[in-house]
Amino acid sequence: MNHFEYQNGQLCAEGVSVADMAAEVGTPFYCYSSATLARHARVFLDAFKGQPVRLCYSVKANSNLAVIATLAAEGAGADIVSGGELRRALAAGIEPSQIVFSGVGKTASELAFALEVGIDQFNVESEPELELLAKLAAERNLVAKIAIRVNPDVDAKTHEKIATGKAENKFGISWKRAPAVYAHAAELPSIAAIGIDVHIGSQLTSLEPFEAAFKRVASMVEQLRREGHAISRIDMGGGLGIPYRGDNDIPPHPDEYAALVKRTVGRLGCELTFEPGRMIVGNAGILVSRVIYVKEGDDRTFLIVDAAMNDLIRPTLYEAFHEILPVEEPSDDERVTYDIVGPVCETGDYMAKARSLPRLKAGDLIAIMSAGAYGAVQASTYNTRPLVPEVLVHGDEFAVIRARPDYDEILRQDKIPLWLQPDKSSTR
Ligand code: LLP
Numbered sequence: 001m002n003h004f005e006y007q008n009g010q011l012c013a014e015g016v017s018v019a020d021m022a023a024e025v026g027t028p029f030y031c032y033s034s035a036t037l038a039r040h041a042r043v044f045l046d047a048f049k050g051q052p053v054r055l056c057y058s059v060k061a062n063s064n065l066a067v068i069a070t071l072a073a074e075g076a077g078a079d080i081v082s083g084g085e086l087r088r089a090l091a092a093g094i095e096p097s098q099i100v101f102s103g104v105g106k107t108a109s110e111l112a113f114a115l116e117v118g119i120d121q122f123n124v125e126s127e128p129e130l131e132l133l134a135k136l137a138a139e140r141n142l143v144a145k146i147a148i149r150v151n152p153d154v155d156a157k158t159h160e161k162i163a164t165g166k167a168e169n170k171f172g173i174s175w176k177r178a179p180a181v182y183a184h185a186a187e188l189p190s191i192a193a194i195g196i197d198v199h200i201g202s203q204l205t206s207l208e209p210f211e212a213a214f215k216r217v218a219s220m221v222e223q224l225r226r227e228g229h230a231i232s233r234i235d236m237g238g239g240l241g242i243p244y245r246g247d248n249d250i251p252p253h254p255d256e257y258a259a260l261v262k263r264t265v266g267r268l269g270c271e272l273t274f275e276p277g278r279m280i281v282g283n284a285g286i287l288v289s290r291v292i293y294v295k296e297g298d299d300r301t302f303l304i305v306d307a308a309m310n311d312l313i314r315p316t317l318y319e320a321f322h323e324i325l326p327v328e329e330p331s332d333d334e335r336v337t338y339d340i341v342g343p344v345c346e347t348g349d350y351m352a353k354a355r356s357l358p359r360l361k362a363g364d365l366i367a368i369m370s371a372g373a374y375g376a377v378q379a380s381t382y383n384t385r386p387l388v389p390e391v392l393v394h395g396d397e398f399a400v401i402r403a404r405p406d407y408d409e410i411l412r413q414d415k416i417p418l419w420l421q422p423d424k425s426s427t428r
Contacts, residue, residue: 002283003033003393004367006329011367015396018288018327022365025391025400027290028307030376032062032401034070034394036284037372041074044276047258053272056100058238059085061277061373062285066392066401068092071280077120079238079275083110090117100235100273102149102199104129104170112136115144121273122146123197123235125172127181130191137190147195147235148182150175152216156201156209156239159318165200165213172198175216182229193229195270196221199237202278205251207260210239214264221268234265238275242282244321244370254279278373285372287312287388288327289351291364292343301338303360308342309349310382312368312375316348324351327365330358340366344383376402386410 003014011018013033021031045055056077059068063085068078069092077098078089089099099119104126106114111133114122124130124146137144151172156163164171173181178196185193200213214236221231241251252260261272289307296302314320324340336359340351351368360366379388389404418424 002036003039004036004286004369009329009331011325011327011329013286013393013398016393016398018286018367019365021391021393021398022288022290022327025389026404027288027365028305028311028388029288029404030285030371030388030390031288031398032064032067032281032285032372032390032392034392037067037070037281038074040280040284041071041076044254044274044279045075047254048261048272051262051266051272053274054098056098056235056273056275057280058275058277059089060377062281062375063088063377064390064392064401065092066390066399067281068094070392076280079277083107083113086110086114086117086119096120100147100275102197102275106133108132108136112140115140115142120145121195121233121235123149125149127173127184130181130185130188134188134190143190143192145192145194146185147197147233148173148178148185148193149197149199149235150178150217150220152198152200152213154200154209154212154216156204157206158201158203158239158241159320161318162203163201165198165209175220178220179223179227182224183227186229194231195233195235195273196224196231197235197237199235199239199275202239203241204239205241205249207252207256210257211260211264214261218265218268221265221270232270233273234268234270235273235275236261236265238277238279240276240279242278242370242373244323246323280373282373283370285370285375287322287368287371287375289366289368291360291362291366293362294360300354301336303338303340303357303366305340305342305351305366307351307368307388308344308383308385309346310344310380310385311342311388312351312371313378313380314371314374315351317378322351322371323369324355324357325367325369326358326360327367332358334359336360344385381410384410 056079081103100121102123149172390402
């Protein structure tokens, strides 16, 4: 459920008209709903009521400080994958004790910073990373709490670019090798291997792959305990999918997911950490764009809009489907089939192909739905398009939570060296 609905013929985010925001902020822009963010965090946590679980929101899905702070107010911690995300989580008010650090390529400076601020858990993804972390922790007289991310060799049955749990993927340590790595970790005085971690992919729409992975993790915990390791935590990763096509593709409800978790790992009595990203923010955001031109091609009609692949790369990168709604509620049933494309000079620059929409004209606004996760965070300035701004709605009010940069700001980031500035180079 989300809070983007038509009210008196106009699409609104909670109590604010999308068209009013567009008039003030300009297009394109991302718009997020606080109530939807909070609701999704609560639905997730409610599914596990009475159990020792924590939600470490996967910051990569949407790392705006205001979004993280909204979720922190609901009790969320953070799952981070870089020193930059760690700084964001801290700046948004998340306690280091609620932060877990994932990722295959943590650098020495990122690990050192995370140790120094005292994050709760490192999800270790390789043996060289374990060695480096042990060394950095020992140098600081610290003990790093770790979970080893195991690769369970399970097919997540999602888009190949976002499946992470097969043996051929770069993620985690093979479940076959993991016991040997735990044995080695036990010999490192600056390491406390207290947990196990698994994450098999994103946008999972069935429970079956989760079940296979969680069962493997459960038997691994039993084996590790038999071998003398005190495993008290499981990090279950993220990955629960969201509906992108309205009522036509309903992924498992968090309640069903929670029942599966209980069934597969409940008997172990471990503390559970979850790292959902998309499930929390995906349907809490839209990308608002304006039609620049309607262009008639030989065999199709192009709706050329001012949002492009640099603002939302998901359609072209993952063949992702995002529902598109006119901001003004259609008054009749007439439908036209459009290719909705952006201004970027690539054929891959599209939001949707062969999409049936109400008839639209230049100047009309559209909302690209379910764009709260992996939208703004994957935006770029390709074609020297200013980074797309973000707006957060809260009831009847809204705030710009990242402003559109102006062109001077963008150009100032580049520097022309002295040898290309004849006037100045002569005075060197
Ligand atoms: N934990 C780890 C270790 C992850 O790698 C990810 C996502 C998550 C948690 C959160 O997964 P979620 O609950 O959001 O599915 N850009 C792609 C998705 C990439 C997912 C990367 N890892 C997209 O737009 O579909």
